Amino acid sequence: MxxxxxxxxxxxxxxxxxxxxxxxxxxxxxxxxxxxxPKVDSTDFYMFRSYEEGRxxxxxxxxxxxxxxxxxxxxxxxxxxxxxxxxxxxxxDGDAREDLTFQFRxxxxxxxxxxxxxxxxxKDMNIAFPALGPIxxxxxxxxxxxxxxxxxxxxxxxxxxxxxxxxxxTGGATTFAKPFDNIGTKTFPNYEAYANTFVHTxxxxxxxxxxxxxxxxxxxxxxxxxxxxxxLLNVPDFTAILDPANRGAFPxxxxxxxITTIAMELPIACLTASADKPIIxxxxxxxxxxxRVLNPRATYNVPAREGGAWTQVSxxxxxxxxxxxxxxxxxxxxxSSEPREDAQFLDxxxxxxxxxxxxxxxxxxxxxxxxPRNDLVAAFLTGVPGVxxxxxxxxxxxxxxxxxxxxxxxxxxxGAVGCFNAAKQVDLTAKGCDPAxxxxxxxxxxxxxxxxxxxxxxxxxxxxxxxxxxxHDGVLQEAAQFDASFPYLKAPLPGAGATPAPQTxx
Numbered sequence: 001m002x003x004x005x006x007x008x009x010x011x012x013x014x015x016x017x018x019x020x021x022x023x024x025x026x027x028x029x030x031x032x033x034x035x036x037x038p039k040v041d042s043t044d045f046y047m048f049r050s051y052e053e054g055r056x057x058x059x060x061x062x063x064x065x066x067x068x069x070x071x072x073x074x075x076x077x078x079x080x081x082x083x084x085x086x087x088x089x090x091x092x093d094g095d096a097r098e099d100l101t102f103q104f105r106x107x108x109x110x111x112x113x114x115x116x117x118x119x120x121x122x123k124d125m126n127i128a129f130p131a132l133g134p135i136x137x138x139x140x141x142x143x144x145x146x147x148x149x150x151x152x153x154x155x156x157x158x159x160x161x162x163x164x165x166x167x168x169x170t171g172g173a174t175t176f177a178k179p180f181d182n183i184g185t186k187t188f189p190n191y192e193a194y195a196n197t198f199v200h201t202x203x204x205x206x207x208x209x210x211x212x213x214x215x216x217x218x219x220x221x222x223x224x225x226x227x228x229x230x231x232l233l234n235v236p237d238f239t240a241i242l243d244p245a246n247r248g249a250f251p252x253x254x255x256x257x258x259i260t261t262i263a264m265e266l267p268i269a270c271l272t273a274s275a276d277k278p279i280i281x282x283x284x285x286x287x288x289x290x291x292r293v294l295n296p297r298a299t300y301n302v303p304a305r306e307g308g309a310w311t312q313v314s315x316x317x318x319x320x321x322x323x324x325x326x327x328x329x330x331x332x333x334x335x336s337s338e339p340r341e342d343a344q345f346l347d348x349x350x351x352x353x354x355x356x357x358x359x360x361x362x363x364x365x366x367x368x369x370x371x372p373r374n375d376l377v378a379a380f381l382t383g384v385p386g387v388x389x390x391x392x393x394x395x396x397x398x399x400x401x402x403x404x405x406x407x408x409x410x411x412x413x414x415g416a417v418g419c420f421n422a423a424k425q426v427d428l429t430a431k432g433c434d435p436a437x438x439x440x441x442x443x444x445x446x447x448x449x450x451x452x453x454x455x456x457x458x459x460x461x462x463x464x465x466x467x468x469x470x471x472h473d474g475v476l477q478e479a480a481q482f483d484a485s486f487p488y489l490k491a492p493l494p495g496a497g498a499t500p501a502p503q504t505x506x
Contacts, residue, residue: 031322031331034314039081040286042316042335043067043259044222047282047397048441049405050265052485056405058211059271060486061102061264062444063088063284063316064221069181069258072495075130077181078217078260079149080106083306084288086262087160091281092273094391096340100271101160102167104215104262106151106178110300116146130180131187135194149178151215155204161310165205167213176200179216182258185497192491199486207270213263218489220257222319223477224449225250233358235474238365242469247450248476256493263487268401278402279383279390283317283339312336317396318380318439319448324354324456325380339394342381349376354456366457366471367464375424375460379439386426387416388440399441406436413447413478414470416440417454422467424460444488445479447472 034041046062065086069078080086085105089098116132117124133144152174154164166174179195188194199214228234233241240246262284271280290308298304315335316322325348326334334345355368369375383389388398412418415437421427428435438446450472457471458464465471482488 031335032328033332034335037288037313038068039066039078040084040086040288040314041065041067042284042286042314044319045282045284045316045397046221046442046444046488047280047399048443049268049399049401049403049436050486051405051407051411051436051443053407055265055486057268058265059268059280059399059401060488061088061266061282062221062487062489063262064218064259065262065286066260067220067257069217069220069260069492071182071256071258071493072184074183074495075128077130077183078258079108079147079181080104080151080178080215080260081288082106082108083292083304084286085310087285087287088262088264089160089283089285089396090271091339091390091392091394091396092271092277092279094277094279094281096281096338096342096392096394096396098160099157099273101156101164102264103154103156103160103164104151105154106149109148109150111142111146111148116144130183134186135180135188136190138197145180147180149180150175151178152176153202153213155206157206167205168203169200169213176213176215181217182492182494184495188494191494195491204266204270207267209267209270211264211266211270212486213265214487215262216260217258217492218261218487219492220254220259221444221482221489222254223252223447223475223481224254225473225475226253229473233361238362241472241474242366244468244470244472246474247447247470247472248474250474252475252477258492261487261489263489265486272401279388279398279400281317281339281390281392281394281396281398283315283396285312285316286314287312312338319442320452321380321395324452325349325352327353339392339396342394345395346377346381349373349380352376352456355458358457369458369461369464373461375458376455379455379460384416384426384439387419387435397442398439403435403440406434408445408479408482408484410434411443411445411479412437413445413450413476414454415443415446415448415451417451417459417470420460422462424462443479444482445477447477449473449475449477 044064050058050060066078088102090100092099115126130146131144135141135144153167156162156164179198182191202211202213287310289306290311293305350372358366359368381393383398388400412434418432453471
């Protein structure tokens with residue numbers, strides 16, 4: 001056995017006792033451990049019936065990673081981790097266990113044997129920059145793009161660590177190309193056209209028909225008044241967060257950031273167990289090997305050696321759960337766990353701290369509903385009866401694929417909140433009802449911050465909130481801020497050059 005192999009094996013064995021606890025576990029940016037691992041930090045998960053015209057028979061899955069990307073963050077920018085395993089999981093029989101897992105692995109290589117070079121003093125010297133000239137097509141990409149990113153996709157059907165089969169693109173190839181990040185308008189004169197060439201048509205083993213896959217940098221898709229919320233609700237007038245006229249009063253603090261997106265669009269029948277079981281559950285994760293041995297003579301391709309079993313370090317299903325529901329001491333544990341294990345976190349849902357904090361910080365302007373909060377159990381752990389409950393008690397997104405998609409221009413940014421009558425019973429004929437929106441899955445334009453604040457403060461509890469009141473953060477999210485076709489999220493901001501207009505309410 002080679003010295004490197006012995007070191008990796010020894011480190012892996014030494015790490016085994018840590019697995020299952022919080023030492024090798026993580027969550028989103030707000031959890032302590034994941035701040036050390038930004039390349040595998042899950043940021044947002046979306047699952048919805050495709051509303052692009054002519055694609056209504058498909059479901060779109062979007063898993064975002066690597067938060068807080070500054071567009072100018074070179075020279076290495078935000079390539080994906082080649083030593084990580086990025087996954088999207090689907091439960092289609094209501095047992096809180098994955099029935100399909102889509103696995104993404106990445107490879108980053110220098111263009112050519114020695115990378116891109118320029119002649120200096122009679123020698124061909126490797127450049128430090130990510131590009132050598134403008135990139136507009138395959139030929140200029142081959143000549144001028146210094147780092148070539150590719151990935152593979154597999155599907156596992158008998159558990160996430162069972163034997164997996166290759167997802168293939170047109171022609172049968174198993175390797176997919178990924179666009180480089182948006183360096184700027186001189187390197188990429190038309191980045192959107194460049195990136196669109198990386199939308200691949202795919203065939204998934206065991207599925208009839210074809211789907212689509214795109215992996216690449218996108219503009220940050222989440223909207224939240226994050227500084228105000230974490231700074232003890234730092235607003236001068238608490239009644240302002242109850243005035244619907246103020247929902248778009250403030251700019252989105254995240255609007256100048258990018259993220260990295262893994263997007264899939266697949267036929268409904270590919271994801272459901274059968275036509276009479278239309279409800280699916282979904283979530284994303286990222287995993288790393290148990291052990292890492294640093295290479296004392298690091299190279300571009302081998303800065304370290306990884307070994308041991310895959311260990312989950314990030315998890316995301318429903319938005320904002322680990323940020324505002326799970327207590328700080330259990331955030332790492334939550335994202336090392338699987339949905340089938342979520343009974344251990346039940347108290348955080350039935351006895352939530354957020355409403356109590358809001359009541360205190362607003363000096364009683366908003367009152368926390370009485371506990372236990374069984375309404376939140378339906379919203380976050382079981383699904384809503386008659387809409388998307390599937391028999392499982394687990395925290396993940398649920399989508400009833402039999403509910404038709406709502407066209408972008410007709411979507412309600414408050415999702416399915418309008419589908420409940422005064423008695424807080426489901427009424428699909430109610431004014432403003434959009435049953436295709438969150439929490440029936442999640443679309444990019446669903447303002448989940450406002451929805452979850454409103455639900456947390458008692459929207460589903462009869463009499464807890466005045467009729468028509470929406471508790472909001474002053475930052476609006478709606479479908480008009482996104483594209484109406486796959487992959488839906490906007491092209492990323494450029495590192496230099498033209499700057500798009502800020503996202504505002506139309």
